[in-house]
Amino acid sequence: xxxxxxxxxxxxxxxxxxxxxxxxxxxxxxxxxxxxxxxxxxxxxxxxxxxxxxxxxxxxxxxxxxxxxxxxxxxxxxxxxxxxxxxxxxxxxxx
Numbered sequence: 001x002x003x004x005x006x007x008x009x010x011x012x013x014x015x016x017x018x019x020x021x022x023x024x025x026x027x028x029x030x031x032x033x034x035x036x037x038x039x040x041x042x043x044x045x046x047x048x049x050x051x052x053x054x055x056x057x058x059x060x061x062x063x064x065x066x067x068x069x070x071x072x073x074x075x076x077x078x079x080x081x082x083x084x085x086x087x088x089x090x091x092x093x094x095x
Contacts, residue, residue: 004057011055013074014040022075043073 015034019026024039041048046066053059
């Protein structure tokens with residue numbers, strides 16, 4: 001698979017959340033908007049390097065548990081269009 005739909009989706013959701021929105025402290029000026037990768041990993045309870053691999057497309061087969069944890073960390077709900085997109089992307093990635 002040449003494209004990285006899951007990674008693009010994760011980056012988009014991560015950039016749309018501010019640290020304050022998820023109960024994390026924000027220190028100093030930030031160069032890019034949104035959460036850092038490490039912050040998402042902490043919230044999801046997964047390794048930061050593994051999350052980076054998912055976002056960069058070096059890992060394309062996350063488990064259902066990891067996807068559920070990322071959905072919670074990125075504040076997705078089952079009724080939102082982004083959540084449905086994430087589920088669709090994850091299904092394609094697993095094939």
